[in-house]
Amino acid sequence: MKFKVAILGTGNIGTDLLIKISRSPYLQCTLFAGRNLSSKGMLKAMSLGITLSDRGIDAILENPECCDLVFDATSASSHKIHAPILKQLNKIVIDLTPAKLGLFTIPAVNLDEALKYDNLNMITCGGQASIPIAYAISKVVSSIEYIELVSTIASKSAGPGTRANIDEYIETTEKALSHFTGAQNVKVIINLNPAQPSIDMNTTIYLKINNPDMDLISSEIKKMVVIIQSYVPGYFLALEPVYDNGLVILSIKVQGLGDYLPKYAGNLDIINSAAIALAEEFAKNKEVCL
Structure with a gap:
């Protein structure tokens, strides 16, 4: 049953x-x-x-x-x-x-x-997309001074409920990000993109880390991506992690299954x-x- x-x-x-x-x-x-x-x-x-x-x-x-x-x-x-x-x-x-x-x-x-x-x-769609990656990184570095998440979603995929809860979205994602990574200085941004054709969900993650072991970080990220793909097949790295000017930077793209909503609504x-x-x-x- x-x-x-x-x-x-x-x-x-x-x-x-x-x-x-x-x-x-x-x-x-x-x-x-x-x-x-x-x-x-x-x-x-x-x-x-x-x-x-x-x-x-x-x-x-x-x-x-x-x-x-x-x-x-x-x-x-x-x-x-x-x-x-x-x-x-x-x-x-x-x-x-x-x-x-x-x-x-x-x-x-x-x-x-x-x-x-x-x-x-x-949590939120941006939280589900990015926090597991930040969490994986937090496990192999001594500390993370700052984390910034920037999620861009298709405007058409943001319904009235999403738009009415933008403030709560940001507050909840920031609180959960700190909870899972231990980082106290965090920032979350969400952009609604009206471009046509509609874009897939994209989340870029910026982490301020001193002297990171990029090979170890990349390995942990790839392990986490495989775990997430077991229940979100359209989840993948759009930009492999790089270290630039004191920041580890990477980007995630999410495409939906197209069940009720178009495939670009990976955020939902x-x-x-x-x-x-x-x-x-x-x-x-x-x-x-x-």
Whole structure:
């Protein structure tokens, strides 16, 4: 029997999650809940025969047995309302908003730890793309004086929810970056590029490191890239690490699978793929327990 999951939020992220779940050997979406039954996401879910509701979290309150795990793809402010309700219902929650309430989670970095918690925060798309690399580097250098992340995404891949949460995006990514690397001086920048044709997600990482061993750094980065590619196939190094004027510089490109959104929307694909990888581990663990 598959692990029953519900999705709160029927926008681009929620709908893409739904399609990814539909081909998972471990997960079954038993509820797709939002506020508008005529939205594009709802209509897509209806075409797949998924149980729908326009009552948001009330649909779970009215039928708590409908799911074991909830993906929250709403907003940071909404998740702050949802989190205590879902905790009382003993649900595992994977939070795709920058609410910062649960454990900062990156499957390539702290998957085993995450399985001990019931509220997991997936940080941000830029965080999922860049923090694992910065983390890998932090493990083989004595200290990092400064880290700067600059993510550029296609304007078309940034929906209303993303645009409304830009401040939270930056704050959450910076906090998680410090948490995983130990670096206190960090900066995060996000650019929405309106170019046509739309560009793939690109994140450039700048790290101020004294006398880095570039061979060792390159080796650790490549190991981490392979781990991430196990759940995000379109993830790769666009610029190999170089050392210039006291900075280690590298660039990551992410292309999506094209499930619900175009392939250029790698920013949405990476956070969703990370969330699915995490949910599947919970499902596998439940099977072992049974």
